[in-house]
Amino acid sequence: MNKTLQTDLLEIESLLELVKKQGIEYLNKIDERKTSANVHKAELINLDSKGLGARNTLQLFNETFEPTIVSSSGPRFWGYVIGGSTPASIMGDWLATIYDQNPQAINGEGDISANIELETIQLILDLFNLPKSFVGGFVTGATMSNFTCLAVARQWFGKNYGKDFAKEGITEKINVLTATPHSSALKSLALLGIGSNNIIKVNTIEGNREAISIDDLESKIKTLNGQPFILISSAGTVNTVDFDNFNAIKKLKKKYNFWWHTDAAFGGFAACSDTYNHFVKDWGHSDSITIDCHKWLNVPYESAVFLIKEEHSSLQVESFQNSNAPYLGNPMENFNYLNFLPENSRRLKALPAWFSLRAYGKEGYKNIVENAIDLAKYFGSKIKESENFKLLAPVRLNNIVFNISNNRNKENIDSFLTQLNKTGKVFMTPTLYNDQKGIRVSFVNWRTTKNDIELVFKEMNRIINIIE
Known part of the structure; x- marks a missing residue:
């Protein structure tokens, strides 16, 4: 050695x-560490x-890179919808590194750590009150979750024409309908060969909304003259956390032939609260769902899950089985993740989630979700009452989109955000909403309190008066 x-x-x-x-x-000392x-x-x-x-090497790291590590897992990092890491999830993450498993198989000789993953998926389904008829697995993030779900949707589309797109390639134009998709869904369409621009854009509901107009959706469906299509719906749009009408989509699914994919990266956590779970009523009728765990579940990066209805398992296997290891018979017998998702080599990403779910349960996550929403509404009320800032959209859940108020020079918004982030006390991100420049704030971290909001709001008012 x-x-x-x-x-x-x-x-x-x-x-x-x-x-x-x-x-x-x-x-x-995470409260004291800078956010930039x-x-x-x-x-x-x-x-x-x-x-x-x-x-x-540790000393070299501490001298060279450690000072540049920001408190992205802290209470005032409000950009990119980043959650923190609960104590239990850190324990699980350490053990996942130490044990260094490659979760694929659930029986036989060797590593059978995939059983932990299957159990964690069951816990997640229970947390969200989703039917047990979903097959799920862990991937790196919402992008790979959307990719996995839409890959199976692509295979489903081909089968409508009697073709195997996974083996033969795409030979038909794939119709994709959506209103306000996340960029990761569009990236997935590009990676899958469907084309990120190959979407039929559906209008949104009038009145400062980002949700699908059901009337326009059905109108667009009718123009397809019975052709199959993929629908990408939103359980929480990235700016204003708007939700599509899943009950209405469920009714359309009885009339028309389409694959229904729901991107619920963080908005799906509304299901944890009795107060807000109406937003996701009937989302369990989707064919596939994306959930991002390193957001509101508050576990370390990289962690997300895909959920695909078990009835589509054969399509899933056709999409992902290794060509030199074909899967014969019922894909649910002798289950192996090797045949159900893109990666052959995988970390035990389920273990941090398993630890956190077991440690805090439904009540713990209900508290995390409702606390974040209460803080978002509190911050939104302070902006609404301010002379210096204005809301660009109502606060529906845990995100805020705001701008500099009309009596200020709105051209200074870039300078304002740069100066605010440079303080290292908070981190926010720019956005574009209804063709207006804005700033987006997202509350998902379990550590954030009202004191953090008071500190940040005081800093915001100080900087706005300096730059003008």
Whole structure:
């Protein structure tokens, strides 16, 4: 064995103790750590011939990169819809790294850690009150979840023409209807060869809404003259967390032939609350659903799940089975994730989610979700009452979209956001809403409190008065 590697193995306990101490210090001071960092320019370097060893490498990391690590898992990082990591999910994530499993099989010899994943999917279905008729699995994020679901939808579309698109390639124009899709869904269409521009845009409901107009949807469906199509609906649009009318879509599905995919990356968590679960009424009738766990479930990156109805399992296997390892017979017998999703090599991403779900249960996630929504409404009320800022859309759930008020120079919005983020006290992201520049804030982190909002709002008012 390499001498440096052998030394590190003998010192593994003290090395991990160093990392534990550093991690605890980060978590204990996460409120104080900045949300933005100066740009670190990568240098052209050569790899050492002998290696530094783990202890010296940790020191090098701390000198070079650690100061640029921001509190993206902290209470005032309000951009990109990033959740934090609950204590239990950190435990699960550490163990996932230590055990280093490749969850594929559920029986037989060798690694059968996929059983943990299957159980975690059942917990997620129960959390969201979804039927157990979904087959699910973990992927890296909403992009790969949308990709997985839409790949099966693509296969379903081909079968309507008696073709196997997974083997033969796409030979028919695939009709995709949607109103306000997330960019990850469009990227998935590009990756799948369907085409990110190959969508039939459905109008949204009038009156500052992002949800599908059901009347226009049915009108667009009728122009297809009975052709099959894929519908991408939203359980929480990325700007204003608007929801499509799933009850109305369910009724359309009885009349027309289409694959119904629902992107519920973070909005699906409305199901955790008795107060807000009406937003997702009847979403369980979808053929497939995307859920992002490293958002409102508050587990470490990378973590998302796809949910696809079990009745489509054969299409799923046709889409993802390895060509040199064909799956014969009933795909649900001798289940193996190798045949149900894109990746052959996978981390045990389900374990952090399993730990967090088991640790906090339905009540814990109800509290996390409702607290975030209460904070969003509180922040929205402060903006609404402010002379310096204005809301661009009503606060429906956990996102805020706002701008500089009319009596201010709205051209300064870019400068305002830059200066605000530079303080390192908060991080927000720019957006475009109804052709207006705006700023988007998302509340999903379990640590955020009203004190954070008071601190940030005070800073916002200070900066707006400086730049004008």
